[in-house]
Amino acid sequence: MTIVVGFAPDGRSRAVLHLAAMLARSRGEDLVVCAVVPAPWPPSPAKIDAEYQAYLQGVAENALSRARARLPSDVPARFEVVHSHSDATGLLEMAEQAGAGMIVVGSSADGVSLGSTSSRLLHSSPVPVALAPRGFRTSEGARVERATVAFGGRHEDLVAATASVAARAGTSLRVAMFAVHPRAPYTSGVGREADDSIVAQWIEEVRTAAREVAPGADCAVGIGEDWADALEDIPWTEGDLLVVGSSTIGPIARVFLGSRAAKIIRHSPVPVVVVPRAHAEELASNPAE
Numbered sequence: 001m002t003i004v005v006g007f008a009p010d011g012r013s014r015a016v017l018h019l020a021a022m023l024a025r026s027r028g029e030d031l032v033v034c035a036v037v038p039a040p041w042p043p044s045p046a047k048i049d050a051e052y053q054a055y056l057q058g059v060a061e062n063a064l065s066r067a068r069a070r071l072p073s074d075v076p077a078r079f080e081v082v083h084s085h086s087d088a089t090g091l092l093e094m095a096e097q098a099g100a101g102m103i104v105v106g107s108s109a110d111g112v113s114l115g116s117t118s119s120r121l122l123h124s125s126p127v128p129v130a131l132a133p134r135g136f137r138t139s140e141g142a143r144v145e146r147a148t149v150a151f152g153g154r155h156e157d158l159v160a161a162t163a164s165v166a167a168r169a170g171t172s173l174r175v176a177m178f179a180v181h182p183r184a185p186y187t188s189g190v191g192r193e194a195d196d197s198i199v200a201q202w203i204e205e206v207r208t209a210a211r212e213v214a215p216g217a218d219c220a221v222g223i224g225e226d227w228a229d230a231l232e233d234i235p236w237t238e239g240d241l242l243v244v245g246s247s248t249i250g251p252i253a254r255v256f257l258g259s260r261a262a263k264i265i266r267h268s269p270v271p272v273v274v275v276p277r278a279h280a281e282e283l284a285s286n287p288a289e
Contacts, residue, residue, distance in 0.1 A: 001101040005033045005077075006091050006117065008106070009056075009063045014070060016106040018142075019132035019271050021075045022239075023104065026144040026169045031077035032098050033067050035060035036090035039083045057081060074141070088120035095127055102273075104130040128275045136271060138238070145239030148174040148220070150264055153206040158245040158275060159213040161283035174218040175210040176242075177203055178230040178264065181223055199223070227263040240270040246277055 005020040007013060017033075024031050037056045064079040071077055084090030095103050103125060105118050121129045149162040159175060166173040179199050207219050222233035244261045265272050 001027075001029050002098045003027070003029050003031050003102045003104055004091055004095045004098060004100040005031050006087065006103065006105040007033050007035050007063060007067045009035045009037070009060045013106045013132075015132040015134055015136035016104055017067060017071050018136055018138045019130060020104045021072050022138050022142045022144060022271075023102065023130060024075045024077075025141070026171065027101075028169075029101070031071070031075060032094060032100065033064060033071070033077055033079045034082045034091060034094050035063045035067075035080075036082045036084055036087045039085055072140070086120070087117040088124070091117070091121065092125060095125075100127060102128045102130055104132065106132045107134040122274055126276060126279070128273050128279060130271060130273045131265065132271055133268070142239060144169065144171050144241050145237070146172045146174055147241050147243055148176045148234075148270075149243040150245075150261075151175050151177060151206060151210050152260070153202075153209055155245040155277070155280070156209070156213045157277070157284040158243070158280040159210060159217075161275065161280040162243050163214045163217065164283055172218070173214060174220055175214060176220045176222060176234060177206045177210075178222045178227070179203065179224075180227055180230050181225065228267045231264065231267045231269065236269050242268050242270050242272045244272060244274055245280060246274060 003020060003024055005016060007016060020031055020033070023029075037053070037060050060081045064081065068077075068079055080094065082090040082094050084093060091103055091105070094100070103121060105121060107115070107118070118129070118131060147162050147166045149159050151159055163173050165171075179202065181196075181199055203221055207221075210217065210219055220234040222230040224230035224233050242264070244264055246261070261274065265274070
């Protein structure tokens with residue numbers, strides 16, 4: 001299968017190439033690296049429009065030349081200029097055309113921050129979307145070493161699907177639970193113990209559910225006063241990948257990012273893969289595929 005990679009026409013995004021190469025090696029797949037050029041609307045035969053389109057085409061081709069030079073030679077890839085009304089639409093169209101199993105894009109700011117393209121993809125893509133943190137770099141020949149799936153007691157299919165993919169890729173699996181537990185403004189200890197007890201009970205229930213879905217998987221619990229603290233509360237190393245699922249309130253066949261997932265993504269110190277529910281259910285029900 002193929003991985004579609006969105007490479008900005010300005011040619012500056014190395015992070016997305018590092019992540020795409022790491023994923024391609026781990027999954028045994030090739031890449032289609034795309035630079036999207038906006039298509040004119042409405043179409044016009046005017047000379048000035050034709051000259052502008054030729055200019056944009058040249059910019060995109062130069063960007064892909066830089067991408068070709070930066071991508072490691074051990075990763076098979078082809079490079080395409082895509083004409084579409086928006087970056088997100090162009091990447092979705094290319095993913096459908098290529099039969100891609102994943103789309104990889106970069107971040108708009110420090111960390112894993114969502115720009116207009118990634119935000120739209122995370123509310124409409126029928127295939128998983130991988131997000132590279134800004135400035136993300138890997139060592140030569142890097143592969144995914146561990147997949148950490150965020151689990152809150154629901155979306156068992158996501159855990160089962162991640163376990164299946166991790167097993168085929170020779171990657172270890174970890175199930176992570178994140179609990180945001182703000183410090184209450186109490187003047188005494190009254191009430192805090194009850195809150196702690198509720199959190200501890202929830203953690204144990206989720207841990208039990210995770211062990212039923214993925215026996216033998218490592219479990220980690222991140223607790224903090226905010227989402228940044230909770231994400232930092234568990235250890236991360238090079239080769240880690242965080243997997244989150246789409247919201248249950250959105251269309252099942254596509255990614256729809258819920259508020260909890262959005263907060264986890266925003267504070268993740270490692271690349272994130274967001275998986276549509278339908279895709280997770282399919283993988284969970286067909287683990288050998």
